Amino acid sequence: MSAYTRLLLACFGLFSLIGCSEPHQDSNIRSRGFVYCGQDTPTTFNPQLIDGGLTADTLAAQIFDRLLLLDPISHQPLPSLARSWSVSDDGLEYTFNLRKGIEFQTTDWFKPTRQLNAQDVVFSFKRIIEPSHLFNKVSGGRYPWFESQGFSSLVDNIEVVDSHTVKFTLSRPDNAFLSNLATTYAVIHSQEYAQNLLKTGKLQQLDMKPIGTGPFSLAQYLPNDLIRLVRHWGYWQGAAPMEQVVFDISSRGTGTLAKLLSKECDVLSSPVASQLPVISNSEEFELIAQTGMNVAFVALNNSKTELKDPRVRKAINLAINRENLLNSVYYGTGTKAKSILPPMSWAYNHNSKALDYDPEKSLALLKQAGFDKNLRLTMWVPLEPRPYNPSPRKTAELIQADLNAVGVQLTILSQDTLSRLNTTATTNSDMVLTGWIADNGDPDNFLRPLLSCSAKSAGLNVANWCDLGFDNLLELASRTTKLEQRVNYYHLAQDILDTEVPIIPLAHGxxxxxxxxSLGGLQMSPFGTRSFSSVYRSE
Structure with a gap:
C-alpha cells in the first residue's frame, strides 16, 4: 500500500494526532507536497534525547530552529535565531542577541500566545544541565550527545539579560562551543508550551508532540507507517513552498527503490550503492552527492578480556582489507579511512602511521598474544544503510571473511537499527560495526563524542575505551586560541589512536x-541535516 493511500486512510481517524483535510484534497498530495522514503521509525521528536537517526538527521531541521547554523563550505557558525553574538576576552561568556518576531507553531494541541524570547532559550538548555529542572528527568532523562561533550560541566549558567538577549557562562574556554550550538541537537523549545504541559501533567508530550519555530510542524504520526508534517505559515523566513511532507517509514511491502521507481516516493535518502546505476539510467530522477564528514568504523570492546590486549586489536585492524570494502560495498564512491577524522578535516594527520592491511603481520601478532587460530569473537551489525556505510551486512560479511583468513572466527549478530545507547549490543558484543556523521566541522566533534572518557560514561563510546592522556589533549585543544597549537594537539591525539587502536576506521562515505x-530546492549538507523550507515542485 502506497504512502498516499495510507495517508488517505489515516485521515479517517486511524491514530492521527490531528484531523486531516478533505479526502479529495489529500488525493492531490504530489502537487501540494512530497513523500520522503527510506528511514527508521523515531522513538522521539526531540533530538536532545538521542544520538542520531531520522529525528536528528532530518526531522529536527523541519520542526525546530537553533541559535546558529553552520556554513556548509567553511563550517563556520552563521546567525539563525540569534542574529548576532559576542564573546568575552577570557572566552567564558557568550552573549546572544535574538531575532524579534519569531513565531512558534500552532497545532491542535497548542496555540502560542507570544513569540520566541530569551526564556525559551534558557528553558531549552537548563533542562539539559540542571538535574533539579522539572523536565530534566522526562522521557528518560538522558541527553547522550550533550553528556558525551561534558556539556553540563562546561556550562556554568544560562541567564536572561533581557527579553531578547541570553548569556552563557562557561567554566572554561571551549573553541568548539559555537559550533556545538549549531548542531542538530541544540534545538529551541517553547517554554510556554512546557508550562502548559506542567498544568496537565503530560510532560512527555513536549518530546512526542513537539512545538518549534521551524518551517514545518508535526501533524500526524503513525508508528512504523508514516509521519506527516505541515507548513508553518508563520515561519520567520517565509512560509515553505510545499504544504506538507510525508515520511514513509513503513518496512512492509516493496523496498525503497521500488517505491521510488513506482512514484510512491519522491525522495530517497542514502540509496544503497548497488542501486546507483539503476537510478542514474533513469531520466525521471536526479542523483546528487555530498562528500560527507563521516566515518564507518568497527568499535572494539576494550572491556572484553581478549580485546584488552593491544596486539589483538592491532591484529584485527591489520586483517581487514579496506580496498576490498571500497570496491565491493562502496562501488568506488568511498575513501579508505586511516583515521577517524575525514581527510577534509583541517586537523587530519596526513602523516599518520596508522596500520594498514597486512594479514601476515596480523597472524604473527595473534600468535604472540596467545591466539593461534583459536580466537572467537562476536560483532553487532545494524542493517540499515547509512551515508557512511551503504551496506552494513555486506561489510560485516567481508570483515568476517578477512578475520577467518587469519584464524579468527567471527559471529555476526544483527538487527535493523542500532542505537549506541543499546547496552545489550554495546556491552555484550566484542565488536560493533557502526559509524558517525559529524554534527559540525570541528574535529572535537569526532574525537570527544566517540572516544572520550565522558562519552564512555554517556554510552556513546561503544569501544568502552578511556585514556586520560587522550582526554587531556582534547582539553588542551579546546582551550588554546592558536590554530597551529590546536592542530598539533589533535595530531598527538590521533597518534594515540594509531598506537592503541580502540576502534578500526574503515571508510569515509x-x-x-x-x-x-520535478522537485527543486533540495539541499545537502556535509553534516547530514537538511531543511525542506526551500523545496518546490516545478510540475
Whole structure:
C-alpha cells in the first residue's frame, strides 16, 4: 500500500494526532507536497534525547530552529535565531542577541500566545544541565550527545539579560562551543508550551508532540507507517513552498527503490550503492552527492578480556582489507579511512602511521598474544544503510571473511537499527560495526563524542575505551586560541589512536540522495541535516 493511500486512510481517524483535510484534497498530495522514503521509525521528536537517526538527521531541521547554523563550505557558525553574538576576552561568556518576531507553531494541541524570547532559550538548555529542572528527568532523562561533550560541566549558567538577549557562562574556554550550538541537537523549545504541559501533567508530550519555530510542524504520526508534517505559515523566513511532507517509514511491502521507481516516493535518502546505476539510467530522477564528514568504523570492546590486549586489536585492524570494502560495498564512491577524522578535516594527520592491511603481520601478532587460530569473537551489525556505510551486512560479511583468513572466527549478530545507547549490543558484543556523521566541522566533534572518557560514561563510546592522556589533549585543544597549537594537539591525539587502536576506521562515505526531477530546492549538507523550507515542485 502506497504512502498516499495510507495517508488517505489515516485521515479517517486511524491514530492521527490531528484531523486531516478533505479526502479529495489529500488525493492531490504530489502537487501540494512530497513523500520522503527510506528511514527508521523515531522513538522521539526531540533530538536532545538521542544520538542520531531520522529525528536528528532530518526531522529536527523541519520542526525546530537553533541559535546558529553552520556554513556548509567553511563550517563556520552563521546567525539563525540569534542574529548576532559576542564573546568575552577570557572566552567564558557568550552573549546572544535574538531575532524579534519569531513565531512558534500552532497545532491542535497548542496555540502560542507570544513569540520566541530569551526564556525559551534558557528553558531549552537548563533542562539539559540542571538535574533539579522539572523536565530534566522526562522521557528518560538522558541527553547522550550533550553528556558525551561534558556539556553540563562546561556550562556554568544560562541567564536572561533581557527579553531578547541570553548569556552563557562557561567554566572554561571551549573553541568548539559555537559550533556545538549549531548542531542538530541544540534545538529551541517553547517554554510556554512546557508550562502548559506542567498544568496537565503530560510532560512527555513536549518530546512526542513537539512545538518549534521551524518551517514545518508535526501533524500526524503513525508508528512504523508514516509521519506527516505541515507548513508553518508563520515561519520567520517565509512560509515553505510545499504544504506538507510525508515520511514513509513503513518496512512492509516493496523496498525503497521500488517505491521510488513506482512514484510512491519522491525522495530517497542514502540509496544503497548497488542501486546507483539503476537510478542514474533513469531520466525521471536526479542523483546528487555530498562528500560527507563521516566515518564507518568497527568499535572494539576494550572491556572484553581478549580485546584488552593491544596486539589483538592491532591484529584485527591489520586483517581487514579496506580496498576490498571500497570496491565491493562502496562501488568506488568511498575513501579508505586511516583515521577517524575525514581527510577534509583541517586537523587530519596526513602523516599518520596508522596500520594498514597486512594479514601476515596480523597472524604473527595473534600468535604472540596467545591466539593461534583459536580466537572467537562476536560483532553487532545494524542493517540499515547509512551515508557512511551503504551496506552494513555486506561489510560485516567481508570483515568476517578477512578475520577467518587469519584464524579468527567471527559471529555476526544483527538487527535493523542500532542505537549506541543499546547496552545489550554495546556491552555484550566484542565488536560493533557502526559509524558517525559529524554534527559540525570541528574535529572535537569526532574525537570527544566517540572516544572520550565522558562519552564512555554517556554510552556513546561503544569501544568502552578511556585514556586520560587522550582526554587531556582534547582539553588542551579546546582551550588554546592558536590554530597551529590546536592542530598539533589533535595530531598527538590521533597518534594515540594509531598506537592503541580502540576502534578500526574503515571508510569515509559519500552521501547520495535521489529525487524526482520535478522537485527543486533540495539541499545537502556535509553534516547530514537538511531543511525542506526551500523545496518546490516545478510540475
Amino acid at each position: 559519500v552521501h547520495f540522495q535521489v529525487h524526482h526531477q
